[in-house]
Amino acid sequence: MHIREFQKMMHDIYFHRDSKRGIEGTYKWLVDEVKELGEALRNGDRQDISEEFADVIAWLASLANVVEVELEKAALLKYSGKCPKCSKARCECTF
């Protein structure tokens, strides 16, 4: 599935709720989901980890919907087959 299709699916399921919650509230949910992903990585099984990855990308898409950012366009504008810092197809940044 395209990133933009996934974002559209999140819009269809959740935008009526996300838009009411707003940017700050939706951002806080994203932060909580990232924490849950961290906990799953430390203590969870493969299914927990898989579900937490799903939740993080879902809430990132929800937040992008509230902010009116096209996630796929944003991602490909910065990452287009090479590192945006060193411009190499296989990153050679020294930091």
Place this chain on the structure above:
Amino acid sequence: MHIREFQKMMHDIYFHRDSKRGIEGTYKWLVDEVKELGEALRNGDRQDISEEFADVIAWLASLANVVEVELEKAALLKYSGKCPKCSKARCECTF
């Protein structure tokens, strides 16, 4: 671009670095990028916000590569056109 293609692109550009950094280190980068997204949402312009969304999905894909999770598969396993909690195409959860 498909989510799996974006994850593969991140693998091509960064996996030699991500795999050395490991799960904990890559997770910390993801957390930092989510913080930067929060700062951009409070104080940044549209370009800052777009770039920070790009960085969050990029680091999420990098982390998925290190953990060997297929992000697209994980996302669609949980979110398949309806809310996984209330099973509605337009979420009706009461919380």
